[in-house]
Amino acid sequence: MKKLRQFFTDTLNQITLGRKWLIIPMALAVLALAYFSYLSLAFSGTRCTWGQAQHGEVTDAQSDCYACHKKVTPKIAQDWNESKHGMLLVKCYVCHGLPDGKGAVPFSAKPDAKVACQRCHAPAIERMYTKFGVREGCNSCHGFHTNSLHHDAYAKSVSKQKAE
């Protein structure tokens, strides 16, 4: 025990007395750490996008996702409506599930693209994989890094974009 204490005071002395200047960068590092952790906690990167919103009590209108979401998330609803999925009525709950969790698809604000898309697009995804290999992050090619999946990936496929 004594030895341990001796060791601590010795190293502390070495750091603080032996090399006084060291305390300045150390203090700066602690301050910087505090600063950036506050910044990322109080203003987290996801604070305006998706959350764990729940829909509250279930109403009769619950299944008409589009009608309500046209007002709640107007951009997402319009993107969907103009996309092929909208035109062909691949509805919100096909990918997102029902908010009360009773449907076959579990409710999720960020459905796993691999699972959600595989059901209908398995051949296309296979073709993609043979062309490009398995790649994570569908958004790098289908453009939902700034928009969600609802946007340009549906409006224009990659090949059509190049032709322009």
Place this chain on the structure above:
Amino acid sequence: MKRYEFELKRSSHAVDKDKKPITCEQCHIPRRAGIDYLVVKSYLGVRDLAVHFFGDTKDLDRRNMQLVARRFVSDDNCRQCHQDLMLTAKGKSISPEGKKAHEAWLGKDGKGRRTCAGCHSNMAHLPKFDRRYAVNAAFAAKLPPEGE
């Protein structure tokens, strides 16, 4: 900067209730003179300087800037002017969808984690790529078709 003033003057947020022009910092800089104010102000300040000295104008991608700006727009600022979330900006009672959304924000009904600006985008600015949305039609009509 000119472009932002131009857009702001044509937005729904050109003037406040007393017809006084609304300024940038009323939305962008946290109001409470506390730690939020210091942290955001210094972070955005250093960022601005870095872009000013080391960036080039091509970096000013408004899609990315929107995400950064949205992240730092404080809800308290919006609520300085919009205290009662059950009323519209004109003081009428809000639509049922709005009520549901705001109850989620207030934590009464479910737990919304989105911020005001997360749902209400394009309140003061309207880049070209956001003009096609039906919600922005009135704002877009006030801006000249050219420009970004």
